[in-house]
Amino acid sequence: MYGLVDATSxxxxxxxxxxxxIRNKPVVVLTNNDGCICAACPIAKRxxxxxxxxxxxxxxxLHKHGVVIRSSNYELYADLSERMMTVISRYxxxxxxxxxxxxxxxxxxxxxxxxxxxxxGHQIRKAIxxxxxxxxxxxxGLTATLxxxxxxxxxxxxxxxxxxxxxxxxxxxxxxxRMNTSDIWGIGRRITKKLAExxxxxxxxxxxxxxxxxxxxxxxxTERTVNELxxxxxxxxxxxxxPKQEIFSTRSFGQRITNYNVLNAALxxxxxxVAKKLRQQSSQVKKLMVFASNSPHDxxxxxxxxxxxxxxxxxxxxxxxxxxxxxxxQIYQSGINFYRCGVGAIELAGNKFVQGDLFNIDxxxxxxMKCFDNINKRYGAGSISVASAGQxxxxxxxxxxxxxxxxxxxxxxxxxxx
Amino acid sequence: MKVIPxxxxxxxSGFESPAAEYKELGLSLDKLLIRHPNATFxxxxxxxxMQGVGIFDGDLLIVDxxxxxxxGDVIVANYNGCFVCKIIDKQQARLLSASxxxxxxxxxxxxxxxxxGVVTRSIRLHHQAPELKACMx
Numbered sequence: 001m002y003g004l005v006d007a008t009s010x011x012x013x014x015x016x017x018x019x020x021x022i023r024n025k026p027v028v029v030l031t032n033n034d035g036c037i038c039a040a041c042p043i044a045k046r047x048x049x050x051x052x053x054x055x056x057x058x059x060x061x062l063h064k065h066g067v068v069i070r071s072s073n074y075e076l077y078a079d080l081s082e083r084m085m086t087v088i089s090r091y092x093x094x095x096x097x098x099x100x101x102x103x104x105x106x107x108x109x110x111x112x113x114x115x116x117x118x119x120x121g122h123q124i125r126k127a128i129x130x131x132x133x134x135x136x137x138x139x140x141g142l143t144a145t146l147x148x149x150x151x152x153x154x155x156x157x158x159x160x161x162x163x164x165x166x167x168x169x170x171x172x173x174x175x176x177x178r179m180n181t182s183d184i185w186g187i188g189r190r191i192t193k194k195l196a197e198x199x200x201x202x203x204x205x206x207x208x209x210x211x212x213x214x215x216x217x218x219x220x221x222t223e224r225t226v227n228e229l230x231x232x233x234x235x236x237x238x239x240x241x242x243p244k245q246e247i248f249s250t251r252s253f254g255q256r257i258t259n260y261n262v263l264n265a266a267l268x269x270x271x272x273x274v275a276k277k278l279r280q281q282s283s284q285v286k287k288l289m290v291f292a293s294n295s296p297h298d299x300x301x302x303x304x305x306x307x308x309x310x311x312x313x314x315x316x317x318x319x320x321x322x323x324x325x326x327x328x329x330q331i332y333q334s335g336i337n338f339y340r341c342g343v344g345a346i347e348l349a350g351n352k353f354v355q356g357d358l359f360n361i362d363x364x365x366x367x368x369m370k371c372f373d374n375i376n377k378r379y380g381a382g383s384i385s386v387a388s389a390g391q392x393x394x395x396x397x398x399x400x401x402x403x404x405x406x407x408x409x410x411x412x413x414x415x416x417x418x
Numbered sequence: 419m420k421v422i423p424x425x426x427x428x429x430x431s432g433f434e435s436p437a438a439e440y441k442e443l444g445l446s447l448d449k450l451l452i453r454h455p456n457a458t459f460x461x462x463x464x465x466x467x468m469q470g471v472g473i474f475d476g477d478l479l480i481v482d483x484x485x486x487x488x489x490g491d492v493i494v495a496n497y498n499g500c501f502v503c504k505i506i507d508k509q510q511a512r513l514l515s516a517s518x519x520x521x522x523x524x525x526x527x528x529x530x531x532x533x534x535g536v537v538t539r540s541i542r543l544h545h546q547a548p549e550l551k552a553c554m555x
Contacts, residue, residue, distance in 0.1 A: 021499035414501055
C-alpha cells in the first residue's frame with residue numbers, strides 16, 4: 001500500500017498556526033515580491049478568491065471580503081514543514097518527502113499489521129493537527145498514482161472526511177469518474193489536450209484505455225500512468241523518489257536593477273541556491289542556464305539567456321558563481337532596467353557515476369561544500385556565502401505583509417496573555 | 419613548490435590531556451526542557467494574572483501540544499482569537515487565573531475556544547537577554 005499525506009493550503013494554514021486571531025478568517029498568501037496569490041485557505045476559496053491572480057488585480061475584492069493578506073514567510077513554512085514531516089514519519093518506516101507539504105509513504109513490511117486504513121489515516125490526521133495545528137489530507141492507494149488519486153478525493157471531493165482509501169480496483173472507479181484527466185499525477189497540460197481530442201476527459205475513461213495504444217500515441221510514461229490507475233504498480237519506489245530533473249532559482253526584484261555588479265550579485269545568489277539544492281539531492285549540474293530580463297510590460301522587452309556547459313559536472317557553489325560571472329557580459333546591457341533574473345541547472349548528473357576527464361581536474365571539493373552547508377544550517381542561511389553574492393539587499397524580496405517568524409526568531413515568538 | 423604532507427613532531431607539545439577520552443557532549447537545556455520538539459513552541463508571557471504559579475510578565479513559556487491537558491494543568495488556549503495562559507478547570511469549563519485579583523472566566527458556547535497546549539515549563543530571565551529586549555517593553 002502507498003500513502004500520500006499533504007497539508008491543506010499549506011502556506012495559508014501555516015499562517016494560522018501561531019495567529020489565533022485569523023483562524024476563522026479568509027487568508028491568502030502572496031508569492032515572492034507580493035506578486036500573485038499562491039495559496040488561499042478553504043474559507044478564502046469558498047469566497048471565490050482565485051489562485052495565481054496578480055495581487056493588484058484583485059486588491060479590491062480582497063478588501064471587500066476582509067481577506068487577511070500575507071507575504072510568503074518561508075522561514076516559518078520551512079520550520080512547520082519539518083515538524084509535520086517528523087510527525088508523519090512515526091506512521092511509516094519508508095517515507096519520501098516529495099515537496100515542502102507532501103510525503104509519500106510506502107507500506108511494505110508492516111502492510112498487514114494495519115487492519116483499517118481509514119482509521120489509520122485519521123490517526124495520522126489527528127496527530128498532525130494536535131501537534132502542529134496543520135490540517136492535512138491522507139490518501140491510500142494500491143499504487144503511488146492511486147495514493148495521489150485518493151489524496152485528491154480526500155481533500156477535494158464531497159463525501160470524504162480528509163481520508164480516502166483505494167484498496168481495491170472497485171473502490172477506485174467512483175473516484176476516477178469524478179476526476180478530470182488533468183487531475184492525475186503525471187498528466188500535464190499537453191497530454192490533457194491531446195486526450196480530450198480523443199474524447200477522453202475523465203480519469204475513469206483514461207484508466208479504461210489499452211496501455212499499449214497509449215504507449216504508441218504518447219509515451220512509456222503515460223502508459224505507466226494508465227497501468228498505475230488500474231492498480232498495477234509500474235513506478236518503483238526509487239522512481240517515486242527520483243530526484244528532480246531540473247533545478248531553478250529565479251525571482252523578480254523588489255527594485256529595478258541597472259548596475260552590472262548588483263545583477264552579478266543577484267545571479268550569484270541564485271547560483272548558490274541552485275548549488276545547495278543540487279547537493280541536497282546528490283546531483284551535479286552539467287549545463288547551467290543563466291538569464292535576466294526586464295518586464296514584458298516595458299516599452300522594449302529585453303531577455304537574454306545563456307547556457308554554460310561545465311567541463312566536469314559540479315555542485316560546488318563557487319564554480320556555479322564563477323560560471324555566472326563568466327556569462328554575465330553576454331547578458332548585461334547598460335540602459336536596461338532589469339526586473340527579473342535567475343539560474344537553472346538544466347542538465348543534471350548523479351553524484352554516483354561521474355565520468356572523469358583526463359585534461360580537467362575534479363576540483364568540486366565536496367568536503368568544503370559540506371562544511372559550507374553545515375555552517376549555514378547551524379548559524380542560519382546566508383551566514384557564509386560566496387563574496388560575489390555580495391551584501392546588497394537591493395534585489396531582495398519585497399514582503400510587505402510578512403508575519404513574524406514565530407519559531408525561528410526570538411524577537412518574534414508568540415505573546416501569550418496572562 | 420612541493421609540499422611534503424607529513425606532520426613533524428616539534429617535541430614541545432607536552433602530554434596529551436588525560437581527560438581527552440572522557441570528553442562527552444555538554445549538557446543541553448533543550449533536552450531537559452523539551453520532550454516533544456516537533457510539538458513544542460516557545461512563547462512569552464505578558465501580564466500578571468499567573469504570578470501565583472510563578473509565571474511573571476516577560477517569562478518564557480514552553481508549550482507542548484503533544485500532551486493532553488489534565489484538570490488543573492497550566493495551559494495555553496486560543497480564547498476568542500488570543501493566546502492566553504491559564505489554569506484549566508475542565509469540569510466547570512472555566513479558565514482560572516493564579517491571582518486573587520482576577521476572576522475565573524467561564525467558557526461559553528459563543529466563545530471561540532481551543533486548547534493549544536500544556537505549559538510544561540516556564541523560564542525566568544533574571545538577567546536581560548539581548549535577543550528578547552524588544553519583547554520586554
